[in-house]
Amino acid sequence: MQDEEIKNERARWEQETLKKAVERYPEREEQFTTYSGIPIKQIYTPEDVEGINYTEDIGFPGEYPYTRGIQATMYRGRLWTMRQLVGFNSIEETKARQQEFLDQGVISVAISSGSCFGGVYDSDDPLMEGLLGQGTTVARDTLQDTRDTMEGFDLEQVSVNFPGGQPTAVIDLAKFLVVAEEHGTPFNLLRGTLQNDTLSMFISNHYYEFPVKHAMRLMVDIIKYSCENLPQFNPISISPQHQREAGATAVQEVAISFCNAISYVQACIDAGMDVDTFAPRFSWNFGVYMDLFEEAAKFRAARRVWARIMKERFGAKNPRSWMLRVHAQTSGSALMAPQPENNIMRVTIQALAAVLGGVNSLHTDGFDEPLAIPTERAARLAIRTQQIIAHESGAAKVVDPLAGSYYVESLTNQIEEEVSDFIKKVDDMGGAETAVENGFFQQEIARSAYAHQMAVERKERIIVGVNDFKVEQDYPVEVFEADQEAGRKHLEKLRRIKEDRDKDQLRQSLEKLKGAAGGDENLVPYTMEAVKAMTTTGEIIEALREVFGTYTKPATF
Amino acid sequence: MGQSDTIRILLAKPPIDTHDRGIMILARALRDAGMEVIYAGLRQTWEQIVNTAIEEDVDLIGISSLAGGERVLIPKFCKLLKESDAADIPVIIGGSVLDREIPVLEEAGVIKCFKSGTSAGEVITYIQNAFKKGPSQVESSR
Numbered sequence: 241m242q243d244e245e246i247k248n249e250r251a252r253w254e255q256e257t258l259k260k261a262v263e264r265y266p267e268r269e270e271q272f273t274t275y276s277g278i279p280i281k282q283i284y285t286p287e288d289v290e291g292i293n294y295t296e297d298i299g300f301p302g303e304y305p306y307t308r309g310i311q312a313t314m315y316r317g318r319l320w321t322m323r324q325l326v327g328f329n330s331i332e333e334t335k336a337r338q339q340e341f342l343d344q345g346v347i348s349v350a351i352s353s354g355s356c357f358g359g360v361y362d363s364d365d366p367l368m369e370g371l372l373g374q375g376t377t378v379a380r381d382t383l384q385d386t387r388d389t390m391e392g393f394d395l396e397q398v399s400v401n402f403p404g405g406q407p408t409a410v411i412d413l414a415k416f417l418v419v420a421e422e423h424g425t426p427f428n429l430l431r432g433t434l435q436n437d438t439l440s441m442f443i444s445n446h447y448y449e450f451p452v453k454h455a456m457r458l459m460v461d462i463i464k465y466s467c468e469n470l471p472q473f474n475p476i477s478i479s480p481q482h483q484r485e486a487g488a489t490a491v492q493e494v495a496i497s498f499c500n501a502i503s504y505v506q507a508c509i510d511a512g513m514d515v516d517t518f519a520p521r522f523s524w525n526f527g528v529y530m531d532l533f534e535e536a537a538k539f540r541a542a543r544r545v546w547a548r549i550m551k552e553r554f555g556a557k558n559p560r561s562w563m564l565r566v567h568a569q570t571s572g573s574a575l576m577a578p579q580p581e582n583n584i585m586r587v588t589i590q591a592l593a594a595v596l597g598g599v600n601s602l603h604t605d606g607f608d609e610p611l612a613i614p615t616e617r618a619a620r621l622a623i624r625t626q627q628i629i630a631h632e633s634g635a636a637k638v639v640d641p642l643a644g645s646y647y648v649e650s651l652t653n654q655i656e657e658e659v660s661d662f663i664k665k666v667d668d669m670g671g672a673e674t675a676v677e678n679g680f681f682q683q684e685i686a687r688s689a690y691a692h693q694m695a696v697e698r699k700e701r702i703i704v705g706v707n708d709f710k711v712e713q714d715y716p717v718e719v720f721e722a723d724q725e726a727g728r729k730h731l732e733k734l735r736r737i738k739e740d741r742d743k744d745q746l747r748q749s750l751e752k753l754k755g756a757a758g759g760d761e762n763l764v765p766y767t768m769e770a771v772k773a774m775t776t777t778g779e780i781i782e783a784l785r786e787v788f789g790t791y792t793k794p795a796t797f
Numbered sequence: 798m799g800q801s802d803t804i805r806i807l808l809a810k811p812p813i814d815t816h817d818r819g820i821m822i823l824a825r826a827l828r829d830a831g832m833e834v835i836y837a838g839l840r841q842t843w844e845q846i847v848n849t850a851i852e853e854d855v856d857l858i859g860i861s862s863l864a865g866g867e868r869v870l871i872p873k874f875c876k877l878l879k880e881s882d883a884a885d886i887p888v889i890i891g892g893s894v895l896d897r898e899i900p901v902l903e904e905a906g907v908i909k910c911f912k913s914g915t916s917a918g919e920v921i922t923y924i925q926n927a928f929k930k931g932p933s934q935v936e937s938s939r
Contacts, residue, residue: 367812367842370869446815446839487818573818577913610913611895612865686821693822697916706914719895722865795838797824 246286258282275531276489278654284646292649297544301598301639305547307540307652308640309598310563315636321601322626323401323567324619330726331379331388337619344623360408360447362778363727364734372727379730381778382737383771386415387422395425400432401477405441406448406455407784409434410462411777413475414767433474433523436462439500439672440479442791443681444486449781450788452673458763459504460511465764467517476504477523477567483681484527485573487689490538491655493527495662496672496681498545502663503672505554519550520560526568528594530586536642537651539566539597545656549663567601568594575610579705580717583607588625595635596642602626612720679794686797734776741774749773750783757787804928807855809837809846811874814864819892823861826917832924843874847881855886856928859920862892872905879906889923891915 272280281288292298299305302312311317326337361368363379372379379385390400402412413434420430438459441448448455459476466475480497488496501522508518526542528535547562556562570590575583584607591604604622606614614622630636642648666675675681695701702708749770756766770780808824810817817839828834835853837846850858858878864870871890878884890902891911899910908927911920 361813369873370866371813371864446817485818611893689818690822690825693826693917697918707916719897793839795836797821797828797834797836 243286243290250285250287274490274534274651275529276491276534276655276658278491278534278651278658284650286646288646288650289653292653297653298643298649304551304559304562306543306563308643310543310565310600312639314598314639315595315630316639319630319636320595320599321567322623322630323601323603324623325401325403325569325603326619330723330730331385333723333726335389335392337616340616341619341623344620360449360777360781362734362776364731365778372722372724372730379734380412380415381734381776382774383415383418384733384737384774386412386419390416390419390423395420395423396429398431401435402432403435404447405435405445406438406458407450407781408447408777409436410458410763410767411771411780413462413465414764414771417764418768418772427469428471430470431472433477434462434466435479435525436476437479437482437500437525439503439676440482440497442676442793443496443500444482444685446793448791448793449785451791452677454784454788455791456503456507456673460507461762461764463504463508463518463521464511464513465762466521467513474521474523475518476521477525478504479525481525481527481569483685484529485571486685487573487692488685489688490529490531490534491658491662492684492688494538494542494545494655495659496684497524498542498549498659499663499666499672499675499681501546502549502553505550506671509554515550515554515556516558516561519554519556520558520563523565524567526566526599527571528568528590528597528599529571530574530589532589532593532596533642533645533648534651534655535590535593536597537648537655539568539594539599540640540642540648541652541655541659542566543598544652545659566599567603568597568599569603570594570605572605572609575605575607576703576706577610579711579714580608580611581715582705583610584621584625587622588629591625592629592633592635595629598640608717608719611717615718615720617718679796737774738776745773746775746779750775750779753780754783754787757784803831803833804857804924805833805835805853805855806857806859806924807835807837807846807850807853808859808861809841809849810839810860811862811864811870812840812842814862815839816863817861819863820861823859823891823917823920827921827924830921830925843877846874847877847883850878850886851881851883857887857889857924860888860890860892862890862894865893867892867894868898868901871902871907875906887927889920891920 274280298307301309301314324341326334326341362381363372400416402409402416404412417427420427436459438455442452463475466473478497478501480493483496484493505515505519509515526539543564546564550556550562570587574586574590587604587607591602594602604625606618606622608614608618635641666672669675669680692701696703696707699707753763753766753770756763767780806827808820810820820836824834824836835849835855837849860871860874862870875888878886884906887908888906889909889911890907892913894902894910894912902910909923
């Protein structure tokens with residue numbers, strides 16, 4: 241009855257009011273769309289959400305399908321984790337910045353391992369000349385670097401986060417475990433997260449070394465080892481953000497990453513693990529962009545799709561296996577170099593979208609990041625942005641405030657539908673590993689990145705200060721400069737370590753690692769032996785490459 | 798220098814820099830603008846890039862760098878070009894180029910630096926203007 245009335249009233253409104261208005265003032269665009277290209281109507285009404293079954297599709301927070309969030313009280317109980325990624329110049333300076341963050345109310349800090357180039361090159365590699373201390377990372381060549389980084393930390397209290405895929409994930413984990421042994425911390429108390437998102441390295445980051453199947457084996461070894469030995473550790477953090485920064489739309493970001501995750505779940509099941517032993521340890525690292533409502537809807541849709549995949553497709557029974565635990569990072573590629581102060585507003589909108597979407601943890605970028613890694617001032621502003629949203633905006637006082645918006649619920653449905661269609665297509669193709677090897681994912685992302693750039697060049701998409709509202713001269717801003725002296729000191733340290741190590745132990749540990757790589761034993765303990773011999777990351781990669789071979793991305797565009 | 802009227806450009810990235818979103822977009826945009834684009838691919842050494850430039854007989858080299866440390870990387874590359882008797886191939890650069898680095902890069906021999914935020918259209922216009930009288934003119938004017 242009411243539906244019929246709304247329908248009739250809508251037809252009347254279109255005829256009597258809308259038509260006249262558009263005749264007098266034509267709309268600014270013929271067809272408005274979201275960033276992902278979902279068409280946007282003038283208004284949304286109950287008609288747009290009539291297919292929704294509230295209890296099945298939206299439900300209540302803390303319960304399946306988690307559309308409204310994975311905790312019952314969300315930010316009313318505890319605010320999201322404000323987790324900032326740090327790393328620059330030297331281990332000492334990085335630690336000082338971390339402490340400063342903690343003093344300013346940041347709840348958790350992530351230490352980025354290896355170099356800014358995926359950690360696959362040692363600091364003394366000739367190709368690294370001029371680059372030490374440049375990325376949001378600290379050098380992590382040998383066990384000694386990990387020791388220095390962890391010094392003073394109580395590993396029972398601190399949660400440590402290691403970005404990076406294969407092969408650095410297994411090496412980082414090995415070093416972390418050896419240092420924990422040295423600290424006398426029992427493995428069952430260790431907390432932290434390893435990125436270990438293997439396929440995204442082939443799709444977006446290009447920090448790969450070995451062919452797909454060998455990289456997948458290292459990933460499964462890590463998950464298996466963690467399930468058996470590290471009950472509080474997250475052995476994988478799937479990173480849709482990588483696809484997003486490479487140019488994927490919101491829909492593609494979710495869809496491609498879910499395809500990858502499905503293949504990870506399947507690989508673990510194929511390795512003999514029960515889905516409910518490992519799935520509760522999966523964590524996620526999403527990007528968050530400028531389209532406020534689409535981004536908020538994206539997180540809501542992603543939680544629902546993942547819960548359904550885990551319950552219906554994989555038959556998981558533990559509710560923790562159904563939950564999508566989300567860390568989000570604001571977008572670096574959405575920040576612009578011209579008029580860099582404008583990025584403060586961009587980060588604010590992105591962070592608000594993440595909060596409205598119910599993420600569990602958030603990193604905010606510094607406004608000067610299109611220029612270099614953030615200065616102290618920019619890093620502080622990034623934290624303050626989160627704190628202002630948390631304490632002043634009111635957004636953290638209620639669970640899932642956008643639920644019930646005809647527009648947001650409709651967007652949530654459409655994102656779910658498009659993601660499900662994409663997953664079906666990749667299933668038919670043979671799964672994510674095939675879609676990586678045949679370049680399907682890479683092409684999808686490149687197509688979106690190009691379409692976005694062309695829309696900007698044609699001024700169909702306005703980026704303030706870049707293709708419109710430009711100025712001749714920006715106000716000067718301070719730009720971070722890497723300390724070359726810190727780089728030199730680090731190289732000297734590495735040289736001494738290499739000189740002092742036991743060459744026989746080194747050779748033997750690498751031979752054993754290669755032997756195990758050729759068989760089917762778990763490689764984590766062998767990697768631990770190798771790092772104890774003070775092998776560098778580059779040396780371990782080189783040894784494994786002899787067994788696994790090399791992957792090269794085709795140079796097509 | 799290439800014989801035909803079509804501009805031949807080699808696009809490459811510093812060996813360890815894998816941020817290829819920008820270079821992939823530019824490669825397509827330059828090709829769509831009628832240029833012959835040779836993309837070196839990821840994780841090529843500077844030596845390989847110089848060799849490709851010589852073998853492919855390109856009119857210019859475009860480096861896209863998001864590595865940081867350009868003021869060390871790029872002069873090293875320009876020096877290598879000189880040592881390989883290929884200093885006559887002009888080099889342009891785009892990506893995370895900072896104002897304070899531009900004089901160093903120009904001193905090293907880079908003919909044009911495009912800062913972050915530059916459109917593909919601006920790069921195309923620059924290249925077409927620089928080469929409007931054919932590649933040999935650019936060579937003789939150096």
